Amino acid sequence: MAVCSFYPLNPNLLSFSDYLVLSHHSQAYLSVRKGSVRVRVLSTHSNAKILKPNRKSRYGHTFDDTDDDWLLPDEFAEPVDFEVDGKKRVNLQKKTSPREGFQGMINASSLKENFVLAGDHRPFKVRTSNKSREKSRFKNSTKEADSSGINRQGKLMTGKSTEDRYPKLSEEINLDKKWIPLLDYLSTFGLKESHFIQIYERHMPSLQINVCSAQERLEYLQSIGVKHRDIKRILLRQPQILEYTVESNLKSHVAFLMGLGIPNSRIGQIIAAAPSLFSYSVENSLKPTVRYLVEEVGIDDKILGKVVQLSPQILVQRIDISWNTRYLFLSKELGASRDSVVKMVTKHPQLLHYSIDDGFLPRINFLRSIGMHNSDILKVLTSLTQVLSLSLEDNLKPKYLYLINELRNEVQSLTKYPMYLSLSLDQRIRPRHRFLVALKKAPKGPFPLSSFVPTDESFCQQWAGTSLDKYLAFRQQLLLKEFAKKYERRG
Incomplete structure (x- = not known):
């Protein structure tokens, strides 16, 4: 049996104020590390600020580089019960009363450390018994040498102790030698000691899984299209996936996705993007979310699969609140009709994640500042909703300045060609403009934005009247010059 496990809590050891802190959360688990014990408490309240500042999307806008766990359960979401190695287990995300939920998690008689609660960082002591026996058990478990493991080819290897093979991990936690075969197997997916510490803190029981069971589950995920390189990312975001049995859990969720009309070739990508969907009950959470999108939002069920492919997280977020707040905002701010907002969600469902x-x-406000009226802004957003994901400083502003100063266009031209805002300034707009100018084939007056729409090959045939190779060589030379200018400015 593993040294570290969940311990039932004696509520009598909590002060009244500490109990109040616990009672306002519905998710928690224990994280035991050498020298400290932490109760990790996960809030189920909505995150008011979804769009964070340090990760860029494909369109240049910024997001927080976190996993999809901030996408909180919807009002009717009920996390699924799952089986662990043939035994029924209740998902720790399932809602319980404070006393009932914590009673089965922490055994205060086995602890001799301080607890630190999220939201209340005042430490409080826990009375313990049998201290000497507990101390001896932890000490012996960490010093016991491990004589077997699994290399990348699945063969046994011997001769290294637990501390020698995972020194940093052994320093951080009370490492059970029985975990070593699983750690060795997971290492084949690129996980390192620092990643195991993250998994331990996030969901420690995942490291207690039998290596054969873990291998069965991960091989199944790969068989349905999950890439080998994505396994590490999935485990860091949703380590509980090691506990979900193939027959009782994984296959039912995959069947649900296929039932939405999602092709087999895209299943693996959706799982990699939103692995937490496995922690939601198909019947009590995922299907009600789909019904809400169809019946309340108004998305055509025939294209629902395409919407999910664009944003898999839509299945695991608080969809009712996300939809209502953004619909009300757009209707009040821009006079958007319900049909217009539905079109926006259908084209770019990611907008349901963006902060208002x-x-x-x-x-x-930027589009207003350059002279666009609300009706014009609404046209742009309905046609090109991903404008809401574009970076102001790195995308929208530079393209607007180039439109006015270089292309000699009016801002109103954007209502007819909003796609201009989604095109790359360096790779598409500037090279084509400069190429036609160099060939002396640039039209007089405002430069036509329609010339940026076709493919490179069509552009060369219709506008430049020259070969594709000649244009590509010109673009490459221009990119090198622009890079040199940026390098000089930085220097």
Whole structure:
């Protein structure tokens, strides 16, 4: 049996104020590390600020580089019960009463450390018994040498102790030698000691899984299209996936996705993007979310599969709140009709994740500042909703300045060709403009934005009247010059 496990809590050891802190959360688990014991408490309240500042999307906008766990369960979401190695187990995300939920998690008689609660960082002591026996058990478990493991080819290897093979991990936690075969197997997916510490803190029981069971589950995921390189990312975000049995859990969720019309070739990508969907009950959470999208939002069920492919997280977020707040905002701010907002969600469902204060408003206000009216902004957003994901400084502003100063166009031209805002300034807009100018084939007056729409080959045939190779060589030379200018400015 593993040294570290969940311990039932004696509520009598909690102060009244500490109990109040616990009672306002519905998810928690224990994280035991050498020298400290932490109760990790996960709030189920909505995150008011979804769009964070340090990760860029494919369109240049910024997001927080976190996993999809901030996408909180919807009002009717009920996390699924799952089986662990043939035994029924209740998902720790399932809602329980404070006393009932914590009673089965922490055994205060086995602890001799301090607890630190999220939201209340005042430490409080826990009375313990049999201290000497507990101390001896932890000490012996960490010093016991491990004589077997599994290399990348699945063969046994011997001769290294637990501390020698995983020194940093042994320093951080009370490492059970029985975990070593699983750690060796997971290492074949690129996980390192620092990643195991993250998994331990996030969901320690995942490291207690039998290596054969873990291999069965990960091989199944790969068989349905999950890439080998994505396994590490999935495990860091949703380590509980090691506990979900193939027959009782994984296959039912895959069947649900296929039932939405999602092709087999895209299943693996959706799982990699939103692995937490396995922790949600198909019947009590995922299907009600789908019904809400169809019946309340108004998305055509025939294209629902395409919407999910664009944003898999839509299945695991608080969809009712996300939809209502953004619909009400757009209707009040821009006079958007319900049909217009439904079109936006259908084309770019990611907008349901964007913050109103940090995502919607800054971009709408920028478009207003350059002279666009609400009706014009609504046309642009309905046609090209991903404008709400574009970076102001790195995308929208530079393209607007190039439109006015270089292309000699009016801002109103964007309502007819909003796609201009989604095109790359360096790779598409500037090279084509400069190429036609160099060939002396640039039209007089405002430069036509329609010339940026076709493919490179069509552009050369219709506008430049020259070969594709000649244009590509010109673009490459221009990119090198622009790079040199940026390098000089930085220097």
